[in-house]
Amino acid sequence: MPNVEAAPYSEVTIDAATLHAFVVAIWQAAGSEPREAKLVADHLVEANLAGHDSHGVGMIPRYMRSCREGELKLNSHAQLARDAGAVLTVEGARGFGQVMACEAMELGIERAQKLGICAVGLRNAHHIGRIGHWAEQCARAGLVSFHFVNVAGDPLVAPFGGIDRRFGTNPFCAAFPRPGRAPLVLDFATSAIAAGKVRVAFNKGIDAPDGALIDRDGHATRDPGALFGAGEHGALLAFGGATAGHKGSGLAAMCEIFAGALSGGFTSRADTIVTTNAIVNCMLSVIVDPAAFDAPDLQREADGFVHWLKTTRRVDGVDDVLVPGEREDATRGARGAHGIPIDTESWTQIVEAARSAGMPDSEIAKYRAT
Numbered sequence: 001m002p003n004v005e006a007a008p009y010s011e012v013t014i015d016a017a018t019l020h021a022f023v024v025a026i027w028q029a030a031g032s033e034p035r036e037a038k039l040v041a042d043h044l045v046e047a048n049l050a051g052h053d054s055h056g057v058g059m060i061p062r063y064m065r066s067c068r069e070g071e072l073k074l075n076s077h078a079q080l081a082r083d084a085g086a087v088l089t090v091e092g093a094r095g096f097g098q099v100m101a102c103e104a105m106e107l108g109i110e111r112a113q114k115l116g117i118c119a120v121g122l123r124n125a126h127h128i129g130r131i132g133h134w135a136e137q138c139a140r141a142g143l144v145s146f147h148f149v150n151v152a153g154d155p156l157v158a159p160f161g162g163i164d165r166r167f168g169t170n171p172f173c174a175a176f177p178r179p180g181r182a183p184l185v186l187d188f189a190t191s192a193i194a195a196g197k198v199r200v201a202f203n204k205g206i207d208a209p210d211g212a213l214i215d216r217d218g219h220a221t222r223d224p225g226a227l228f229g230a231g232e233h234g235a236l237l238a239f240g241g242a243t244a245g246h247k248g249s250g251l252a253a254m255c256e257i258f259a260g261a262l263s264g265g266f267t268s269r270a271d272t273i274v275t276t277n278a279i280v281n282c283m284l285s286v287i288v289d290p291a292a293f294d295a296p297d298l299q300r301e302a303d304g305f306v307h308w309l310k311t312t313r314r315v316d317g318v319d320d321v322l323v324p325g326e327r328e329d330a331t332r333g334a335r336g337a338h339g340i341p342i343d344t345e346s347w348t349q350i351v352e353a354a355r356s357a358g359m360p361d362s363e364i365a366k367y368r369a370t
């Protein structure tokens with residue numbers, strides 16, 4: 001079992017613009033058209049900037065493998081499977097999730113601006129990454145949104161009271177736009193921690209946090225190898241732990257039904273599960289125009305509420321009570337100014353992926369990490 005915090009691991013630092021250019025170059029070398037390569041780079045680098053390294057450039061090796069295995073279809077576009085006015089069903093056809101979700105949100109935003117509300121069921125997209133990215137796309141258009149997502153091919157989480165993997169890390173996200181300021185963005189996996197964070201811990205050789213993992217017999221463990229090691233596998237737990245795990249487990253189950261079934265896609269049950277190495281996501285997004293409500297004081301009321309939260313007395317050691325999205329904003333500021341840290345194991349894997357896409361070392365060397 002890897003050692004706790006004491007385990008040494010090294011990292012490199014790279015500025016966001018250089019990293020973005022590297023990711024664009026990697027996907028263009030792999031065969032993506034320029035717009036696709038840019039959308040993928042926007043998404044992955046933005047995830048790193050927001051502090052969610054689990055959904056940042058460290059995903060590139062896995063995406064490259066899916067691409068090689070024919071499970072990720074480059075240069076595909078979202079297809080409107082059914083247009084029922086305020087309800088749209090969109091087929092993702094295993095195309096790049098960063099393109100599929102962007103195009104599905106474009107369709108939903110346009111419809112919500114016209115009708116006041118739109119529900120978009122996106123199915124069968126390759127990994128759509130950090131869900132906050134899609135909520136932020138809606139927020140930039142002035143729209144409220146909430147998103148239920150399932151991971152159709154990757155059951156890693158045991159339901160409350162169970163031992164076996166039954167559903168994915170199924171994220172939930174909700175966002176509220178604030179003109180002239182960053183939106184409020186709540187965005188989390190319904191598992192105790194995101195699977196990518198267990199992968200990062202595995203690569204760093206450190207333990208996962210307490211209460212997140214069980215081994216194959218259902219016993220608590222901190223070994224990230226329970227998920228990513230060779231041999232017999234354990235499972236992640238839903239958020240909420242031993243006392244409140246029914247809440248995370250229940251929300252994860254509703255994500256399966258709303259995202260996987262309502263979109264005409266797949267849930268993670270054995271009969272319909274997507275059995276490939278690729279990560280396949282389905283997402284139900286409900287996009288609402290706040291201007292359609294009779295709420296002229298909406299922003300003032302929301303601001304007043306945020307102030308009310310922040311003026312509570314605080315427990316020892318807490319400097320500020322954060323609202324959803326605030327931690328990501330702070331990380332964005334710091335990493336934008338000082339660069340993005342990437343553990344060397346992940347960096348090595350990314351460079352290997354670049355080579356496998358056909359980038360020569362002389363080209364790779366242009367994208368310097370220190």
Ligand SMILES: NC(=O)c1ccc[n+]([C@@H]2O[C@H](COP(=O)([O-])OP(=O)(O)OC[C@H]3O[C@@H](n4cnc5c(N)ncnc54)[C@H](O)[C@@H]3O)[C@@H](O)[C@H]2O)c1
Nearest residue numbers: 129130131169171185186187188189194322324325326327
């Ligand atoms: N595409 C997929 O299949 C998939 C699957 C799982 C997770 N994800 C993504 O993984 C990412 C990480 O998920 P996670 O569960 O590790 O997130 P997390 O546990 O870091 O929680 C993030 C949320 O909690 C808020 N938050 C963090 N610290 C806070 C504090 N001190 N006070 C108040 N609010 C705070 C953040 O603003 C954010 O809304 C998400 O972006 C999610 O969309 C994607």
